[in-house]
Amino acid sequence: MTRSLQRSWRILIALLATLAVALPLAACGGGASSDTGALRKVTFMLSWAADTNHIGVYVAKNKGYYRDAGLDVDIVAVAQSGAEQAVNNGVADFALSNLTNVSTFAVKGAHIKQVMQVQQKTSAIWCALASNKTITRPKDLDGKTFATFGSNESDAVVRRMIQTDGGKGDFDKVTVGTSTFQTLESGRADFGGFYETWEGVEAKMHGPALTCFTEPDYGVPGNADSIGIITSDKLIDTDPELVKTFVQATQRGYEYAYDHGGEAASILVKEAPEANLEEDFVKESMNVIIDGQYWGDRKQIDEGTQTLGAIDYDGTQQYFDFLAQSGAYTDSYGNVIHDAPQSKDLATDRFLKQAAK
Structure with missing residues (x-):
């Protein structure tokens, strides 16, 4: 189990929430229309219970960014097998994870990729x-x-x-x-x-x-907490336009949340009632994210000289190299993998709306 899952009480809440949230499995990547018209049905899976790491997705849905992009996005509770496995198996189109998790699953044979890295430094x-x-x-x-x-x-x-x-x-x-x-x-x-x-x-x-x-x-090098959005290699290969559309609408959601932390916190509390979140707590979490510039340099993002969601290839590779040297990677048989996965092979930011530098 990788470190992004080390939030036990939130995992417990998420698994309980699964009982109350029906997973629309038939909707995943199928191109079905919603009741409101020709909107593409897409499934996004939480990686644990809803929190401020997921907030941009909730903002994008609340603000109509997905609808404007022609998408009807279902936000669903994490599957018992985990968000990464759900995306790899096609149960979900997209999910929240981090690039370290992608690397851990990749050495075990999964075919998933990070397409947006929200968090730019270790928390x-x-x-x-x-x-x-x-x-x-x-x-x-x-x-x-x-x-x-x-x-x-x-x-x-x-x-x-x-x-x-x-x-x-x-x-x-x-x-x-x-x-x-x-x-x-x-x-x-x-x-x-x-x-x-x-x-x-x-x-x-x-x-x-x-x-x-x-x-x-x-002494721990690189970026260990490269939290962001993942999808499957299969979806990237078969429907890159869908990936681009979802990623850029989600990017707008995180950009809005970064500029309007208090309002975004209220949206998360409203849109994720099953998480039983305290609004003052969520607002303070956003304050810490914003003040600490965990999602990047706000001034540069606002000026259009930095892209929110860009992949930190160098920082994540430094961390992967450290894990490989420490014997932390194992294959699906439990054998230690000494060759570090390569971040450039496991992530891409080509679907982001790039800053006009």
Whole structure:
């Protein structure tokens, strides 16, 4: 399981939501018309429960960007097999994922590609409860217990951070139960992985207080959290115009959300009632994204000198190389893959509306 799935309580909510949201499987990529006219039916799958990573899709639907482009987009709950597998199997046309997940599935034989990379820098934070005074820096994680979902990727990241800070990189592990927060508070583990733009906001607004470390500060290279939109190689080959249409309408949604964070937050809360989101919390999450410029330089995007959604080929490749060197990639038989996947083969931004630089 890759790190973008390490949000256990949201995964649980998403799986429960699946029971309430019927997956319109027959609609996927079939070119069917909607009741309102000759709109192309398209299915977009969440990667976990709805949050601010998905917000541009909800904004694009709410603002009519998809309809203007001739699309009727169904936003559906994540399948139990995961969004990446659903896209690979043709169950969904598009989904939220990240390029690291694409690389992990690709070495196992999947044929998927990222076509828009929204997040341009790492948002992962590795934290202990602030009440745990024995942990003040990464090397203090040596010999401690990691609340994990069993990902080779996460192990490699934590080990590199500890070693960069002068530690050995040895730690115990325990599988997370219903949430990482609860696992730490129960005393079963000492530290775990979170995201500054979501759980970090939750901790600051509602607790518990955390002591956190970020990857770039402790030797982990490149962009680990290249969150964006994926589709299948098959859809790109058979209907590139549909891919272009969807991507550019979605791009408009994220651009609007980046410029109107508060309104976008309200739209997400309204359009995703099954997620039971607190509006003030979602607004603060958008504030963190905007202030931290996680989706790119806002001034350059507004001036048309930077493209929101462009693929960070260099940053993601640096991270892939690190994972390969750490033995984190395995094939479908569990064999370690030492050759790093190539980001240029697993992503394309040719479907984006490019900035007029």
